[in-house]
Amino acid sequence: MNGIFSSSIGKKLIMSISGLFLMVFLLVHLIVNLMLLVGNGETFNRAAHFMATNLAIKVVEPILALGFIIHIIYASIITLQNRKTRPIGYINSSSNGVTSWASKNMYILGGTVLIFLVLHITNFYWKLKFGEVPTLSVDNGLIQMEDAYSLVSGLFVAYWWFDLIYVVGALLLGFHLSHGFWAAFQTLGWNNKLWIKRLEVVAYIYAIIIATGFSIIPLYFLILK
Amino acid sequence: MNIKLKIWRQPDAKSNGRFETYPLNDVSSDMSFLEMLDYLNNNLIKEGQQPVAFEHDCREGICGSCGMYISGRPHGPQHKTTTCELRMREFKDGDTITVEPWRASAFPVIKDLIVERSAFDKIMQSGGFISVNAGAAQDANSILVKKKNADEAFDSATCLGCGACVAACKNSSAMLFIAAKVTHLALFPQGQTEAELRVKTMVAKMDELGFGGCTNTRACEAECPKGISISNIAKLNREFFVAKLKE
Numbered sequence: 001m002n003g004i005f006s007s008s009i010g011k012k013l014i015m016s017i018s019g020l021f022l023m024v025f026l027l028v029h030l031i032v033n034l035m036l037l038v039g040n041g042e043t044f045n046r047a048a049h050f051m052a053t054n055l056a057i058k059v060v061e062p063i064l065a066l067g068f069i070i071h072i073i074y075a076s077i078i079t080l081q082n083r084k085t086r087p088i089g090y091i092n093s094s095s096n097g098v099t100s101w102a103s104k105n106m107y108i109l110g111g112t113v114l115i116f117l118v119l120h121i122t123n124f125y126w127k128l129k130f131g132e133v134p135t136l137s138v139d140n141g142l143i144q145m146e147d148a149y150s151l152v153s154g155l156f157v158a159y160w161w162f163d164l165i166y167v168v169g170a171l172l173l174g175f176h177l178s179h180g181f182w183a184a185f186q187t188l189g190w191n192n193k194l195w196i197k198r199l200e201v202v203a204y205i206y207a208i209i210i211a212t213g214f215s216i217i218p219l220y221f222l223i224l225k
Numbered sequence: 226m227n228i229k230l231k232i233w234r235q236p237d238a239k240s241n242g243r244f245e246t247y248p249l250n251d252v253s254s255d256m257s258f259l260e261m262l263d264y265l266n267n268n269l270i271k272e273g274q275q276p277v278a279f280e281h282d283c284r285e286g287i288c289g290s291c292g293m294y295i296s297g298r299p300h301g302p303q304h305k306t307t308t309c310e311l312r313m314r315e316f317k318d319g320d321t322i323t324v325e326p327w328r329a330s331a332f333p334v335i336k337d338l339i340v341e342r343s344a345f346d347k348i349m350q351s352g353g354f355i356s357v358n359a360g361a362a363q364d365a366n367s368i369l370v371k372k373k374n375a376d377e378a379f380d381s382a383t384c385l386g387c388g389a390c391v392a393a394c395k396n397s398s399a400m401l402f403i404a405a406k407v408t409h410l411a412l413f414p415q416g417q418t419e420a421e422l423r424v425k426t427m428v429a430k431m432d433e434l435g436f437g438g439c440t441n442t443r444a445c446e447a448e449c450p451k452g453i454s455i456s457n458i459a460k461l462n463r464e465f466f467v468a469k470l471k472e
């Protein structure tokens with residue numbers, strides 16, 4: 001294991017594993033959030049309450065934060081190192097028709113996702129965790145839970161431009177993952193001429209699910225409420 | 226056909242370079258790109274100017290020395306072709322063609338279009354060889370190799386060491402080159418004894434010489450004149466992780 005993470009391939013391994021971990025998180029996060037669209041809000045509130053109180057989730061939460069931090073730090077290290085490798089550029093470089101735009105702009109895409117992430121955390125997570133959010137009691141007062149539904153729907157109904165920001169954030173994330181998904185497996189070494197095509201297809205499917213799934217929620221509140 | 230060439234001119238490694246534009250008339254569409262440059266150079270010499278320096282050797286697509294960045298792409302617009310095999314019929318009458326050297330800090334310009342590619346040699350010297358006695362031709366037949374391995378190794382072994390992968394990559398990464406060499410040698414019993422050491426030293430050398438890291442853009446594969454696949458890079462990564470884990 002000597003010095004594996006100081007090598008260029010080892011740094012990529014960290015990007016890949018942290019990226020895969022974040023992608024699993026995104027799916028769970030999306031499934032919980034889609035409950036905003038069913039029923040009168042109680043379903044979502046119960047799900048959010050479960051996520052906020054469950055012990056396993058509490059353990060995973062700091063690991064998740066660490067996953068983001070590691071991914072971002074290594075993204076910055078790799079990008080800075082790579083930028084130094086061509087002091088004089090080409091005056092003419094045309095497309096080869098294969099390289100995707102997303103693959104060449106992962107840092108920019110990731111950076112905008114990060115800006116969105118900070119906004120997103122201040123909008124909801126921070127308020128639920130440290131702010132004053134009205135609580136509801138259900139099951140004859142057995143469960144006291146925060147009214148996360150009203151917090152979310154309140155924001156999305158009141159400000160159309162927040163809806164827009166959330167849709168743009170979801171699309172940028174989708175682009176990041178349209179490349180990131182299969183790249184993570186390529187980095188791990190799970191690839192050959194057959195699997196690369198399959199993984200690329202799954203990458204697009206995954207990216208579309210994430211981008212549309214997270215876009216539907218603000219659009220639902222914007223249009224239907 | 227009549228064309229205009231916009232070529233990088235740089236007298237030596239230490240001086241600054243710049244682009245010069247040369248009109249060139251009566252170019253035959255059957256000429257190879259290098260023949261066209263020979264023709265230009267003849268004219269330049271007649272006019273008492275310095276000819277354009279470029280590297281070439283076999284002129285049949287096997288040595289990998291004729292690398293240059295033509296009209297925005299390594300080895301020019303045609304897929305899976307070296308510059309020496311590129312024909313002028315790929316261009317149109319009246320075209321302006323830009324010709325630049327490979328750009329990477331690991332490949333410094335020596336003169337005009339010639340770059341120093343000895344970084345590749347240093348990587349090969351660090352581990353891209355087999356030091357067991359592989360015997361004579363008939364001994365090769367007595368050590369059986371799976372057909373699948375033989376085919377894959379052959380594909381990887383077609384790498385010319387031209388450097389187009391580095392030139393094309395936005396990170397100037399040499400991963401495709403190294404992956405081709407590591408894969409080629411790791412697929413044979415003769416190469417397997419040193420496989421773990423080889424992959425570690427070659428990757429370390431690549432990092433040390435200032436090549437960038439891979440970000441899976443696939444530009445290398447798209448521009449490689451031999452069509453070396455990035456599945457070689459996946460194999461390189463596997464070999465590297467396994468070797469490191471066993472340490």
Ligand code: HEM
Nearest residue numbers: 015016019022023075106107110111114180183184187440
């Ligand atoms: C939920 C959020 C995110 C997810 C799920 C995610 C996922 C991924 C995945 C799977 C990869 C591919 C890794 C590989 O090529 O092996 C990747 C690459 C990358 N990510 Fe993210 N990412 C996220 C956020 C970010 C953020 C906030 C940034 C940063 C500033 C960022 C910057 C990058 C960069 C620069 C790469 C390319 C690195 C390389 O190819 O070497 N990502 N991401």
Ligand code: SF4
Nearest residue numbers: 384385387388390449
């Ligand atoms: S991998 Fe392809 S582009 Fe790179 S050096 Fe070998 S032949 Fe040239």
Ligand code: FES
Nearest residue numbers: 284288289291309
């Ligand atoms: S001169 Fe040998 S490959 Fe072009």
